[in-house]
Amino acid sequence: MNKYRITLIVSLFYTASLAQSSPAAKPEYGFSRTKSPFRWADNTPAGCPFPKSPRFAKLLFSGRYANYTNGDTWYPSWADDDALYSPWTDGYILRTDVFEPFQESHPGLACNSLDFMGRKAATGNAKIVGNDPLNLQIVPLGRTDGPPAPYGGRYPCGSLVHNGVWYYGTYCLTNNPTNDCGGNGWTEMGPFVGFRTSTDYGKTWQETPHTPVKPIFGENPAQAKVKIGSPHFVDFGKNMQHSPDGYAYLTAHGATNPAVCNNWIQGDEIYLIRVKPSLQTLNDPNAYEFYAGKDKAGKPIWSRQFADLKPLLTWDGHLGCVTVTYNPGLKKYLMCISRGIQVEKADKGPTNLRYDTMILEADALTGNWKLLQYLDRFGPMAYFVNIPSKFISPDGRTMWLSYSANWDDKNRYGNPAGSYYSFSLHEIMME
Template identity: 35%
Template sequence: MKFSFLTFFFTIVMMNLSFAQLTDNTKREGDKADPAISPIYKYYEWENEIPDDCPYERSEDIIKVRFTGRFANYTAADTWYLQSANDGNLYSPWTDGEMEGFSTNSNIRSNAVGQAKVMGKDPINLKFENLGRMWAGGTNYYPCVSLIVDDVFYIGTYNAFNQEGYFNGFRYSKNWNNFTANTEPNWKNQYWTNAIDLDGNFFNETGKAKFRTVHAVNFAKNNKAEDGRIYLSAHGYSSGNGKNNWDKGDAIYLCRTDATVESITKAESYEFFTGHTKKGKPIWTKGVENAKPIVDWPNHLGSESITYFPKMDKYILMTCRLKESEENLPYNVTIFWEADEITGPYKLVHYMKDWGAQTYFPNITPQFINDDGTSAWMTVASNYSVQNINPHQNRYAASMHELAFVLKDEPFNEVKLDLKNIAPMAKVTATSSEKDSKPEAVIDGVIDVENKDKTKEWISQEGRGAMIKLEWDEEKVIDRIRVYDSPAGDRWTKEGYFVFSDGSMEWMYAAPSNSAKTPTEIKFQPKKVKWVKFTITDGNAEMSTEWLPGLRLGLSEIQVFEAN
């Protein structure tokens, strides 16, 4: 076999890229896969297959987890840990992928960590906006800690692929809602302060790390516990021979410190959970070498996150472990745990094999715990190297899934919406319509997903800026709108806004399914209105003919629902 320079170059590249980056994710990326979002309730339950040799008790309070079937996928990147801020938006680091045509990878290309702002309050109607990227601290340094507390945003990074990699500390900012593109080592700017440990070992660990991939424990109020501290969890090794890398760790650990910049960015300020007294009280001690696990189960644990649910008064722990390069576990696993105290004891709720099929980095931001207190939206990433996806909605993305915890001795009621679509009662007008299409098609009740009849959809002549209006003879009280895209695959209305007769407005941030497979849903407090206008602000399409300038954008259907 001839060994050319090109072969040598390709071999070197292959040695330096992770499998994740070599995989073609075109069909799985959250902003491209169709449908990427669905607001429709289609409940399902993944089999609970707890191994016979499980050393942990089953929960007596939470029976299992059920999924509502509603989901949303955003961007084409992973490592999302959304944090709510006082400006009403959410923020998160991200890496290894693309958003808005902007790529970042922590182990190739820029060696950088991305940042993003997320606008909107409903998981099925969010807008992810890129805030650039910053030098991660070195090759293979990935984001892990994402924490906003007392108006300070902390992003922590860790060494993902080196055999003895460690958590290497924080960058923090009090004014982070600004585009940053610093990809040079030792960068400085007016927004972010660098508190990364120069040796790349923040907690000064030796051997295989206990605190390698570190995450902030999520609390509803400002991310502080009742004692005013912040808590960090991590997966790591439980013995010298245990697994310890970005997606596998045989034990889960916990530490805490005061919620100040000085304490959070100084390793010596942390206390580590080191077990319980004979009376069951938690023991906290300085020195990472003294840390003891809150959960220890070799071959079953990995990337993790903890969220406190106030109404249940429960700490929910989620753990994921991938089977890649695994010798003892022939399947991917996602596990839900619960505890009355943050230090445990943790009891097992639901053990899911191959949900995704490949799922990692689970977390629940408190903002997306539903009003009932027992259901919420979990964000994960999935399938960076898996081709056969199950269920369909698990993507390599900020992949969001609504789930519910089923409580013992409390009846579980599926949500069954009694929706009355009043759009067919309206008069419809538009700023323009392409030949053979008509504005009235958006209320005809026909969603022609096979795109056989253009008269069953509205196609504008001007594309972006096109407006369509629904008006009723008398005022109506409404609280929800669903929008179906054009059924044609070569045009896609991706964003727009509604203006109502009462002077209010609502954004459609999330793009509906291309080809009209599922709608985008916009929910709001009940409004009394006589008319509503929708304006297209963004989309992809082929140009019209010479006598029809602009982009050929439109809608298959608009449904407007009367408030119950």
């Protein structure tokens, strides 16, 4: 996440107590191949509307992790050629064989989602090769300009490679002049613009017909809080093989209340939309169906009208960036939600942020969703959390969390160990 505007961003120094019981020995900076398992303390906030999962007790972290590149916004999609393809931005790719400390000079292939250091706003593309999360090759595929005007920045979101076509979504961010939302950087969600597409796995691109001024769903934060601002495709496995009906589903976070914080990492509601994926449909707003609640029998209602859109989940002050992965071994959907939480400032500095992540599970995309694990102060500022389907074990019980962390201090020694401003992978197991 780009946080380089000094007039908008303050550098934070995290001093709050941390919940994780981690090994005493400091492991290797970029990789840990030895297991030092730990569990995260259960600090679920009071009033959580999601019942505890009756099937799974908790997550066990193995202590194994890997970090690749010096950029964030990684949303891998498993393509039919067995590679993962992902957007990325706000950093650089210098070495792909070893993780190195972040350099503010941005050497190598650099990319930022706003005009910065003489570069125009753009988003990056990369191919991820390999089957072992501890031994991957990151292949840079270049950067694509993405003008954000009239907003401040334009960022990657929903990314899907299906039947040889890469659909790459972007959205815009701006600022709320009356609320800094706890110092989370961009304070107001702009619209989801649409999808640029590639039929050669990211070598060349066809730009979306939509623009920030005329986005696909017509949302405008000056008129109402955005609901489908930063959508992400549900990960149905290789080439969407586990989609139950051929639809591509997307989850997004947003808000209805005009007074709340609604931005890249904060929102009060989760939304669900779907579309049959093709070059003709992904940029056609009339091809989408919007989740509109459930009927009296509990069956989901789908509408062609955006105005009928209703929240899938609601928890005021606790929701944010959302991704979903289908786990075929468990026959479960797993939802990851990350939220920037504003807390009181410390006496000696502007420490007023914590990032919480929670993982929910359900038998169906439309619920009922149950709490698997609440991870407070995870990262301690982990965001864009997702579970790449390629790295799920056959029985479904071992997975890898993918996220980036600590944009405020890109070389901070993270919590859990190995949480860095990178494509960061951490092994977890279901108990």
